[in-house]
Amino acid sequence: MSFDLQTVNNPDVNIQLWRRFKAGESEALGQLAKVHYRTLYNYALKFSSDPDFIRDSIQDLYLDLWERRDFLSETAFVKSYLMKALRHKLIKESIRLRRFHEPIPVYADFEIANGSVEADMIEDEQNCYIASRLKHIIDGLTKRQQEIIYLRFYQNLSNEDIAMIMGLGRQSVSNLLYRTLKEIKEIWTPAFNCILLLLSSMLWTSLAAN
Structure with a gap:
């Protein structure tokens, strides 16, 4: 089942994808990753100007989510959940690597x-x-x-x-x-x-x- 960007902006569809992902459907996680990638990438620019670091962080975020899917809670705000999780990862990794940058305007x-x-x-x-x-x-x-x-x-x-x-x-x-x-x-x-x-x-x- 495929979703265009306009459809995935629908909270009900996001919730459906999230539940399918938590149930072990890797395709659902791939759909979430695809449709929210640009939003997450642009948001990450607030914390780093290194494109490789941003891409790696987003990829690591989804790997972490997949490994921890059994322990994740249900959410009606998938986009906000992903942005919050990425924010935490970027700050944590930036501090660890001592590469925290001033935000892009x-x-x-x-x-x-x-x-x-x-x-x-x-x-x-x-x-x-x-x-x-x-x-x-x-x-x-x-x-x-x-x-x-x-x-x-x-x-x-x-x-x-x-x-x-x-x-x-x-x-x-x-x-x-x-x-x-x-x-x-x-x-x-x-x-x-x-x-x-x-x-x-x-x-x-x-x-x-x-």
Whole structure:
């Protein structure tokens, strides 16, 4: 049984694949690996710029899952579960190998995932300036702030999903997101509404693609 990307974005199908994988169907794990690979790869760029390290980590993640399938719990949030597991593995391995890198700017990740940002969402000079200024501001945020912006606006995840992935409480996620957006506003108050419109455009583009 094959699944296209649009179908696998359906939580019910993800749950079905997860249960089949836990029951010992390697084909189901292969389907999960295939359809979530790009999401996991882009997310891993927040922690390392080494493509070989990222690919190896994703492969090791699925090998670990297969070996531990009998002990894994049921989940209704497969994508978030995989992102959280990969986050833990990347941080652990990066520290062990002493190769933890500064995160790739959020815009670079979005460009890899969705093609040219300029071509898709920036149609005139003014928006180009806004995007450039926003990129500069985001580059100056902390790792956790960049991560929460990426998860919320580029992955379109709920606060509950973000809390699960980052290992935070739901209120802590709300507080961090609020402080991050407030910091952006304080840095560039006159154009803050334009920033929100740009982020909103990215969010609606993501929703339309799902």
